[in-house]
Each structure stands twice: as C-alpha cells, then as structure tokens.
Amino acid sequence: MLFAPGVPVVRAPTYRTPPGAGDGGIVWIPRGPSMSKPLIIRTDELDDESASWVSQHADLAHVEVDSPEFQKFADEAAGLLVRTATTVDEALLERMPRLKVVGRGGVGIDNIDVGACQARGVRVVYTPEASTQAVVEYTLAAMLDMVRPRIVLDEPVDRTEWASLRAEIVGFHQLNELSIGILGMGRIGSRLAGALGSLGCTMNYCDLREIPAQDRHGATPLPIEGLFAESDVISIHVDGRSANRRLVNESLLQNASSSLLLVNTSRGRVIAEDDLADWLQANPLAAVLLDVQEQEPPDPANPLWELDNCFIAPHLASRTRTSLANMGRVVQDVVAVIQDEQPTWQADPSDPALA
Template identity: 30%
Template sequence: MKIVLLDGYHLNRDLNWDAVRALGECTFYDRTQPDDNQQILARIGDAEIVITHKTPIQDSVISQVPNLKYIGVMGTGYDAVDIASAKQHQVTVTTVPNYSTDAVAQYAISLLLEVTGQVGLHNQVVHDGKWATIADFTFWEKPLIELKGKTIGMIGYGRIAQQVAKIAHAFAMNVIFYNHRPKNVTDDWAHQVSFDELLQQADIISLHVPQTPETINLINQASIAKMKDGVIVINTARGTLIDESAMAAALNEDKVLALATDVVATEPIDPQNPLLTAKNCFITPHIAWAPLETRERLLDIITENIQAFIAGKPINQVN
C-alpha cells in the first residue's frame, strides 16, 4: 500500500509518524504547491492513499490518478477535496472530527479576553517604560470591558460552539445561538434564536459554521448593519465567512468595536488584506488547532482512519 502525505509540515516538525509508516510504503512532503496540479499529480503518482491538510484535491486531480482509493483530510473541514468527484471515482474521503474542540473553544475565549482585557497592549506599554514614568499607580490605554451580563451569540452550534458557550456561561454571560437546523439543547441557559434575532441581540458574535456556498460572506454589509453598535466579532471557523472589505469598513466606522480572528479568506494572508489596516482588528495565523496535545490527538485519529480503511471498515467517512 503506497501512502503519500502532501503537506505535513505542521505535524512532521515535532510528531512521530511511525504508526503510519508501519501501514505501507510512505512518502512524506512538508509542503506541496496548492495551485500546481502537475506537482500534486506527480506526487500522488500511483499511490492508493493520500493524506492532505490544505492541498486541494479536485476533480482535475482525482480523475487522473486511477490507483487512488482513499483521501485522508487532516482536519474537520473538507472543502479542499471535491467530494462529488471522489464519490464518482469511488474514493473514500475521511476527516478528523472533534480532535480540536477544546483547543479551539479555549482559543475563541482567548481572543475575546484579549479584546476585552487588552492584555497584550498593556504588557507592551509597561515593557516600553510607560508605567515607570507616570504619577499614578494605574493607567489604561483603552477601555476595559467586563463580560458578566453581556450576550454572546453563537452562529452555528456544533461541539466547538457548545464548548465556547459553556465557558461563556461560566463568565455569567447570556448565551444565544442560531443553527441552520433546530437544535435540541438540555441547557436551560442557552436559547435558540433566528439569525436576525442573534444579530440584533448579541454584544459578542462568535462564528462556528463550516465554509459552504451558503456561508461564504455570511457576515456582510447587510448583516453587519443589523448588529448592535459596538459589537465584538470572533472568528475561529473560516475566513471566508466574513466579507473582509465590509468588516474593515465597519471597524473603521466604529460600527463594530473589534474583530478578533484566527482565520482570513486567503491564507497566508494577502499583504493587501483590508483587515490589516482596519482599527481594532486582532489577527492570528490560524493557530487555534495547534497545541501539541491537540496535534498529537489529530495524528492518532489520522492513523486510526487509515487502519480502518485498510481493514475495509472506514470510519469518519464524509462521502
């Protein structure tokens, strides 16, 4: 069984792939050019199993590699793979669900705490010497915000969103959520509302939906206009959920108090991305999933997925 890993740098750098190596003849690449179909095709070659993180595997690739039987996506989202083409060519596609739930929820709250507590800013100005030069025992560069009593609105209410909601509830926040399908929840403190009601009621909006044709630019000029003035938006899902030009304008006009996002529409970030020069925009380089413990769990499940496929009993299959 030939196994090819197209873009494993973020796991190759410090994790042990021996359990996967034991399953077949392995060729591992740190990176593959995502826009170079010829390189992707050449690297897949006659392999039966391909593992990808962000390298796209579209119909133009799948249709030209007849030996391919399995695509393992190293993550929960599978927008990099043409699922319809994979089904047509009888290629099994699996993902790694739930490996990062706690880490991403932790990170979403970290982004919120950075906006409301301004820890990074005040640490920096103290180290720059400002505190040593003032007459008072305290000072603050920007207003600080208490979370108790604020309403957080979750767009999407899967496992990560539910974990964020539990943490928010522990901060004595009010929790509302919108989900495209009605959710049965047992927590009496979490209230399901319509999309427009969420936009109108939430002091903080946290995004937790996958990228689909329906969710691209879900947060746009029209939806922003329905939000409260001074809303905080948190995004640990996909950058394409937000119309970045509309969001930059809303930040600069103080309609949105702050955006804290771990993702952008094009990654790595385009130097011309309007969010880079917008006011009160906090951007980190897609790292919510990246704690060591989380990546170790990811690799364990990748291995289990391949083992199950080889045994003829695939798990975590999406097609």
C-alpha cells in the first residue's frame, strides 16, 4: 500500500522507497492478507492532524493525478481527497473502478462533476462551512486597505517628513460613508453583512434566493444592475455554477461608478477579465482586488497585470490554519462513506449551484 510522507506506518512488515523517490517520494507497502484497510488517495494538501486521523482508518497515499504512479493506486482506491487543483470528471472516474467517495476539502465543488459521480454511485462530500470566518475577515481587511491608505515606517524620519506624511496620507472616506454592495448572500455574504452592519455601513445585496430578514443584517435587496449602479464598493460571493460564468461583464461595469472598489474572493470565472481590463483602463479611479482568477496563476500575458488599479492576490482568503484544518476534516466524511455510514455534508446533485 501507499502512505503519505510523515504519516505513521503501523502495520507494514516491510517497505521500500521506489527508485528515484527523494523527499516527498511515495512509500510503497506490500499488500498482505492482514492488510484490510481501505485505500484513500489524496492529490492535494492535507493538514497533519487530518492525515494522522485518517491513517487510523485507512491507508493514505499522496500522489498527483498526472503522476506515472497514480494508476497503480487508482485501481484499488475507495476514496479520493481533493482540493481546488484536481478536476474530478468522467475521465478520472473511469480510472478508479473501486471508488466510493470523493472528498473536497473546501466550500466550492465546481471542480467535481457531481452528476457523473452520482451515475457511478460515487458520493461527494465537502466542507461548506470550513472557511466562512477566514474569508469574511480577509474581505473586510481588503475593503479597509482600499479605503484607508496607510504606510509603515521602516526607518526614523525628522519632524518635517513626519508632518508631510501625515498630511499626505489621508483617507477620502470612511467605510461607513460608502454604499456597499454584496453580490451573493450565502454563508459568507451574510456574515460579511453582519460585520459591515456593526460598523454602521449602508448595504445592498443581490441574490437569487429570498433572504430571511435576520440574515440580511440591514442590507436592502436590489437587482444586479441596481447593485452595480448604486454601490461604491462591491464584494462578490457567488458560487461557481455555469450560469455565473462571466456574470460581471461589460454590461454591468459600464453602469458602475467610475471610482468603484471591487473585491472578488469567490470564483475567478464569474468576472469577464477582458471586459474588466478594458473598464479599469478607462476608469483609473476605480480599483479591483482579485483574490481568485479564471486561470491560476494568471497568464503572464493577461492585461490585468499591466494595470496599476488591479491588485492580484494568490488565492489567500481561506488560508488560515484554522480554516485549513476545518477543510481537512472532510476526511471524517470520506471514512464514514467508506464504512457505509451517513456523512455530515454530502453534495446534492439537484442543487442549482452545481448546474
């Protein structure tokens, strides 16, 4: 069997390291009559605590889909653990004849063909509440960064320079003086509205669903066209369904404020990046923070790189130790399915968000 580097191996009578495997190489454990644990493959990162836990219930192999070693493990794997980088489609499922469950450590599952999984009797589990707090904190910090410029001194300055800096670095607005739009009022959007409401902000939102009053936190519903026309700041929190691809495009941006501040921590595909680049070039007072992009990392030829009012971050919103540990707990649902138990969070193929 195969084990991830660093995961305790407690039952292997013998082992060897495959030729050419250095640090991070795969440890191969010969299968014997007593080795009855199911095999789970992980293709992406997994925190140490989760890896240690799952190793008590299954044999864990860390191997990427495009590795030459993958197929020898895929033939026997009962579980597959993925994050954002791995696409689970019909072609991959075809290579895994014994697969029972796919576990996605994270909120979105648009990289998984849930319908194809269902057709093969493969269940999909995920962690929809894992990163809500982390993303809300990051989004709020991004908004404040854009509204309240600041510098940090790394060397002493004299009184003249001190006074000059204080005169120069002055915010034009406070956050509670701006109209803030929230595109997508799910777990993250609603929690963000609560945080903004506590700061006294005026908020509007747009969502496909009717949002209960207690989850609006004082935000007013608007159609998407009105949200872009009336907002000074917009934060995007929609899912990755196909209908949301290029949702934010030229027709919406042309009616937006020429000084709009736009933050996207949801899915890169929801913004038409070519339209955004044109709009930012024509509106130098506007600014955009893209924590997610259509292609990650973005192509060096992407025109957004050339714009001073476009800030690109490497998909950091959910990157806290707590959030990553929460995502890792998907292993518990993966093991539950393998053991014919009911998981806590299973993807519903009829959910419109998966369309």
